[in-house]
Amino acid sequence: xxxxxxxxxxxxxxxxxxxxxxxxxxxxxxxxxxxxxxxxxxxxxxxxxxxxxxxxxxxxxxxxxx
Amino acid sequence: xxxxxxxxxxxxxxxxxxxxxxxxxxxxxxxxxxxxxxxxxxxxxxxxxxxxxxxxxxxxxxxxxxxxxxxxxxxxxxxxxxxxxxxxxxxxxxxxxxxxxxxxxxxxxxxxxxxxxxxxxxxxxxxxxxxxxxxxxxxxxxxxxxxxxxxxxxxxxxxxxxxxxxxxxxxxxxxxxxxxxxxxxxxxxxxxxxxxxxxxxxxxxxxxxxxxxxxxxxxxxxxxxxxxxxxxxxxxxxxxxxxxxxxxxxxxxxxxxxxxxxxxxxxxxxxxxxxxxxxxxxxxxxxxxxxxxxxxxxxxxxxxxxxxxxxxxxxxxxxxxxxxxxxxxxxxxxxxxxxxxxxxxxxxxxxxxxxxxxxxxxxxxxxxxxxxxxxxxxxxxxxxxxxxxxxxxxxxxxxxxxxxxxxxxxxxxxxxxxxxxxxxxxxxxxxxxxxxxxxxxxxxxxxxxxxxxxxxxxxxxxxxxxxxxxxxxxxxxxxxxxxxxxxxxxxxxxxxxxxxxxxxxxxxxxxxxxxxxxxxxxxxxxxxxxxxxxxxxxxxxxxxxxxxxx
Numbered sequence: 001x002x003x004x005x006x007x008x009x010x011x012x013x014x015x016x017x018x019x020x021x022x023x024x025x026x027x028x029x030x031x032x033x034x035x036x037x038x039x040x041x042x043x044x045x046x047x048x049x050x051x052x053x054x055x056x057x058x059x060x061x062x063x064x065x066x
Numbered sequence: 067x068x069x070x071x072x073x074x075x076x077x078x079x080x081x082x083x084x085x086x087x088x089x090x091x092x093x094x095x096x097x098x099x100x101x102x103x104x105x106x107x108x109x110x111x112x113x114x115x116x117x118x119x120x121x122x123x124x125x126x127x128x129x130x131x132x133x134x135x136x137x138x139x140x141x142x143x144x145x146x147x148x149x150x151x152x153x154x155x156x157x158x159x160x161x162x163x164x165x166x167x168x169x170x171x172x173x174x175x176x177x178x179x180x181x182x183x184x185x186x187x188x189x190x191x192x193x194x195x196x197x198x199x200x201x202x203x204x205x206x207x208x209x210x211x212x213x214x215x216x217x218x219x220x221x222x223x224x225x226x227x228x229x230x231x232x233x234x235x236x237x238x239x240x241x242x243x244x245x246x247x248x249x250x251x252x253x254x255x256x257x258x259x260x261x262x263x264x265x266x267x268x269x270x271x272x273x274x275x276x277x278x279x280x281x282x283x284x285x286x287x288x289x290x291x292x293x294x295x296x297x298x299x300x301x302x303x304x305x306x307x308x309x310x311x312x313x314x315x316x317x318x319x320x321x322x323x324x325x326x327x328x329x330x331x332x333x334x335x336x337x338x339x340x341x342x343x344x345x346x347x348x349x350x351x352x353x354x355x356x357x358x359x360x361x362x363x364x365x366x367x368x369x370x371x372x373x374x375x376x377x378x379x380x381x382x383x384x385x386x387x388x389x390x391x392x393x394x395x396x397x398x399x400x401x402x403x404x405x406x407x408x409x410x411x412x413x414x415x416x417x418x419x420x421x422x423x424x425x426x427x428x429x430x431x432x433x434x435x436x437x438x439x440x441x442x443x444x445x446x447x448x449x450x451x452x453x454x455x456x457x458x459x460x461x462x463x464x465x466x467x468x469x470x471x472x473x474x475x476x477x478x479x480x481x482x483x484x485x486x487x488x489x490x491x492x493x494x495x496x497x498x499x500x501x502x503x504x505x506x507x508x509x510x511x512x513x514x515x516x517x518x519x520x521x522x523x524x525x526x527x528x529x530x531x532x533x534x535x536x537x538x539x540x541x542x543x544x545x546x547x548x549x550x551x552x553x554x555x556x557x558x559x560x561x562x563x564x565x566x567x568x569x570x571x572x573x574x575x576x577x578x579x580x581x582x583x584x585x586x587x588x589x590x591x592x593x594x595x596x597x598x599x600x601x602x603x604x605x606x607x608x609x610x611x612x613x614x615x616x
Contacts (some may be wrong), residue, residue, distance in 0.1 A: 007244050013082045025072045025398045040398040043259050
């Protein structure tokens, strides 16, 4: 519960989850030829990376504080 | 535009996170100070991002894309001229007074510097203005969701208002600020891919230069006269009206944004908050204005990118961003884009409500209704005013739906009140002989001058309700000119009345006026902690951008 008070952890969690959704949707979802669906995988991976980075940052700063 | 399950999933996860933030923070709220002021305990990176996010509402996200279509690159003046300098000035010169005086709000600073009547005037107009702005934001969100997604107006109003109510009621200002930071990342990361995809489709920067008329691809060219640039403004009204009066009036005196700096952990961080916020701020045009310019380039190359017309038969420029989202985003990332739009509306609404409850509790209730009550009592009042603020916002959304012209009129009146305010603060902070009566009557005169100028001039068919002495090339030009005239009148009246009335004793002005406030001695120890050095760096970058895009 205490970790949820760390905003970096919350932001990281949100973007990790959305990144997973987009990546899975790209792999399993329909391939619409009228629009560029590849943007889902690129954004999914970017969000995932950003999200994991924020979560790691929240743990690293905690260790530094201790 | 049709959303699929994946899009709804992203929206649902976002709603879940914002409500959870409020719920988790609820445990930290014990007093009115925790609820309304975050107990001055928020780290610098959060206050800085919240500072620009409080301004990153729907007017910014939709409005700046719309301005991008109308005015092209000239729109960046709202950032590089109309924000950066004012934010630096706030951090370097004004924050020591706001933070150092221990005032809990901007109206409270006015009470300390001047008197209760000036505070009362500012507190009441600000409180009314914020809840109406919140309601207008809610109305705009519901209308947008109705038009682009077919969602029911009532469901959109109550869903958005309900979620904002939950997280602001539970976690107070801290919750609003935390959500603003989440919303900032969501808006930037949700819209930035649209810019990249759009630029790619338009043929990159070269493609944009080829397909957008040259007149819209500069920022200073043609500013010698209002008739030779798409904004319809001249350099004087742009620099003095927007760059000085409107920008400084908004960024330096509007409690909605200043509040985010005032909850910093110490004075140095409070000073650096607006300056650090100005770094992403000067880059924001890439996310909020570029979509409008990209749309122009795409309109010149492809069909299907035309903007719809509104009920009056005029081009609906506010649909620029939704049009690009619908055309370029597939389902999945479309959900992120729509969530970013919803986030911008909710961010604006929560910012207004949290500023309203603070000003109502401290500057109206505690000052005029019940002094010296317990902290717990003010916590209840803060929470009750949060509910009241949301309810008034909902009522306003419905009024706006039925009587759109009343809302236009209210916004106009608010702009008259705001225009001269910076003169009151500027004189109060830098001239110790400014008196309370001078400030109060200066404010009233400036407001009257703004209304009078609007009544005597027209632009795009608006104004001129007394008679028409002058016609401006655009509404933007009229707004800039009204602002500087109101400022000058307020400045002169305040100055003249102050000369013939008795100022406060100098001992009562320590910490409130520049010349009577001890200067900080540890300013230059480390460059990245020095507000002045940081400010100069930002100024240098802003100047370079202005030259590059001349």
